[in-house]
Amino acid sequence: MKTQTILLASRPKGLPTAEQFQFETIELPTPSVGQVLLKTLYVSVDPYMRGRMNEGKSYVPPFTVGEPIAGGAVAEVLESQNEALPVGSVVVGNLPWQQYSLADGKGLNRIPTDKAPVSYFLGLLGMPGLTAYFGLLDICQPKAGETVVVSGAAGAVGMVVGQLAKIxxxxxxxxxxSDEKVAYLKQLGFDEAINYKTTPDIAQALAAAAPNGVDCYFDNVGGPITDAVYDLLNKHARIALCGQISSYNDTEAPVGPRPEGKLLKTSAKLQGFIVSDYFSRWPEGVRKLTEWYGQGKLQFEETITEGFDQIPAAFLGLFTGENTGKAIVKVA
Amino acid sequence: MKTQTILLASRPKGLPTAEQFQFETIELPTPSVGQVLLKTLYVSVDPYMRGRMNEGKSYVPPFTVGEPIAGGAVAEVLESQNEALPVGSVVVGNLPWQQYSLADGKGLNRIPTDKAPVSYFLGLLGMPGLTAYFGLLDICQPKAGETVVVSGAAGAVGMVVGQLAKIxxxxxxxxxxSDEKVAYLKQLGFDEAINYKTTPDIAQALAAAAPNGVDCYFDNVGGPITDAVYDLLNKHARIALCGQISSYNDTEAPVGPRPEGKLLKTSAKLQGFIVSDYFSRWPEGVRKLTEWYGQGKLQFEETITEGFDQIPAAFLGLFTGENTGKAIVKVA
Structure with missing residues (x-):
């Protein structure tokens, strides 16, 4: 079986470009005992993957130059030598950017096809949804009447955070x-949504939107938005530090106002996390999110790009703010 | 009864000077029902008081220009119209910088005179000791074998933090x-002590002292030492943010490397706090600290300056690193 694969051609400096991605065609052997042959249905492109393109420790080990890039994907079992994964079953897991791949079943989870679109297991019911669930409910623990700020709110994580905070x-x-994203957030039930690109003074806009101060901050972005939120923290504020997409492509260590004095004055907590910290509680998270989705309490949005060859472009779009909600590539 | 009092003459810009302190003599009336006349024995000078000299919200409300400066003090009851505080009893509480003062008993606690020097209720068994106790044991929760870094380690809080971490x-x-402070820390049982003023590369020195990385950081200081510790954090590190004395006299908002990326990579927690957050647990803290002190497991050091008129100088000395351990002024 032949398949295209996308290798990391070189490590980017700053914003990645098409040059970092090398398409090759490889031959897959037939599955041996315990293995399955998978046909990739959907590939997830996520901001955290930018960190894996650098050398050195990030959340997760770096990609290797000359090897396939890998990430979240939904796939269908085409051939099986593994009883747990019969032909026709649909799985989610970490897979190479390929049309077809061989896997031994480790780290793959079968997903139902009747609860939600299967691509949602890369979004609302997958890594981004669980990131929102644990970061907001475990770290921030918002209470009724408190004020929650979410940066990157129209992203796959942020839109779930906001809806969970409303719940x-x-x-x-x-x-x-963008104004389109702001309109979408209002439609999702956000009380206030701010277009940081067109607002002349983000600090003033946030202060006006949060007249009672900020109790919880779910940060996907970092930089000046985060600096402004730090100035609005209430006593005992909780900050879930989930991402810093504003600095992922920086080539020098980012510098800014020191936050410690502000966190000290307010006895605030700032907690970095990654969803895998909560690995043992994933089933709980998937169950609750599925339940709320089934009850109509959670909406979700995907930006679906079609075609295997569009994966790099979809990934690069994450850093120019092109997508609303979960960026997905439909491969087959 | 006449007493001298020290008023805040003006708000300092940057490092305070003698000009900020105005001595006056005032006349105290005799105590009315419920009141006591107190003779100040010891006055505590503490870094947090610098924040109260500024306008605007800090931990605690600002001092008022033209009014007495107030802080922790140990005093003896000279006259009493309050049954709970008989003549001769010794109390600790927040009192104006005066040789004598009137108080209504609220916020004053009687202290034993047979457990430790009474001035220790301004140090090891008072606010600094409790700050160390709750910040380290509640926020950092160090485990056996983990690595704990304490900045400002020879201060009243830091020296207790280090000993509690050893316990x-x-x-x-x-x-x-200073080298004297470093030698003192070794004597207290610290595994490593670094003179940040003479060490050419603090980041390198910390890295060498912490070959297994840093699990807990108790920060009294902020600035470059803190930046260096952030680079050494282990996964799930805990930081108790207690003070930022390196920036208390800054006239502009301090700027530095953004820490968020480092906290994110390590799923670290940074928790600001003030000892009053733990008010309901103070009795527990005093009991445990008194017990360890009685067992010889905790040592404590004071720098005692003599004379009421030396209070401003002792306070200013906090910012030039002159004192080891708790800075106290013996008034009577």
Whole structure:
């Protein structure tokens, strides 16, 4: 079986370009005992993958130059030598950027096809949804009447965070990078949404949107938005530090106002996390998110690009703010 | 009864000077019902008081220009119209910088005179000791074998933090500003102590002292020492943010490398706090600290300046790193 694969051609400096991605065609052997042959249906492109393109420790080990890039994907079992994964079953897991791949079943989870679109297991019911679930509910613990700010609110994680905060009874403010996204956030039930690209003074806009201060901050972005939120923290504020997409392509260590004095004055907590910290609680998270989705309490949005050859472009689009919600590539 | 009092003459810009302090003599009336006349024995000078000299919200409300400066003090009851505080009893509480003062008993606690020197209720068994106790044991929760870094380790809080971390079985590294302080920390049982003023590369020195990385950081200082510790954090590190004395006299908002990326990679927690957050647990803290002190497991050091008129000088000395341990002024 022949398949195309996308290798990391070189490590990017700053913003990645098409040059970092090398398409090759390889031959896959037939599955041996315990293995399955998978046909990739959907590939997930995620901001965290930018970190894996650098050398050195990030959340997760770096990609290797000359090897396939890998990430979240939904695939169908075409051939099986593994009883746990019969032909026709649909799985989610970490797979190479390939049309077809061989896997031994480790780290793959079968997913139902009747609860939600299967691509949602890369979004609302997958890594981004669980990131929102644990970061907001475990770290921030918003209470009814409190004010929650979410940066990168129109992203796959942020839009779930805001809706979960509404379920908790909080006032929710989101920042996003276009008027379309702002309109979408309002439609999702956000109390306030701010277009950080067109607002002349983001600090003033946030202060106006949060007249009672900020109790919880779910940060996907970092940089000046985060600096402004730090100035609005209430006593005992909780910050879930989930991402810093504003600096992922920086070539020098980012510099800014020191936050410590502000966190000290307010006895605030800032907690970095990655969804794998909560690995043992994933089933709980998937169950709750599926339940709320089934009850119509959670909406979700995908930006679906079609075609295997569009994976690099979809990935690069993450850093120019082109997508609303979960960026997905439909491969087959 | 006449007493001298020290008023805040003006708000300092940057490092305070003698000009900020105005001595006056005032007349105290005799105590009315419920009141006591107190003779100040010891006055505590503490870094947090610098924040109260500024306008605007800090931990605690600002001092008022033209009014007495107030802080922790130990005093003896000279006259009493309050049954709970008989003549001769010794109390600790927040009192104006005066030789004598009137108080209504609220916020004053009687202290034993047979457990430790009464001035220790301004140090080891008072605010600094409790700050160390709750910040280290509640926020950092060091485990046996882990590595704990304490900045400002020869201060009243830091020296208790280090000893409590040793009681917990951790490896303890302290930073301080003189060779005498470093020698004292070694004598207290610190595994490593670094003179940040004479060490050419603090980041390198910390890395060498913490070959297994840093699990807990108790930060009194901020600035470059803190930046260096952030680079050494282990996964799930815990940081108790207690003070930022390196920036208390800054006239502009301090700028530095953004820490968020480092906290994110390590799923680290950074928790600001003030000892009053733990008010309901103070009795527990005093009991445990008194017990360890009685067992010889905790040592404590004071720098005692004599004379009421020396209070401003003792306070200013906090910012030039002159004192080891708790800075106290013996008034009577």
């Amino acid at each position: 908790a009874g909080a006032r929710v403010i989101g920042t996003a990078g | 917990a079985g951790a490896r303890v590294i302290g930073t301080a500003g």
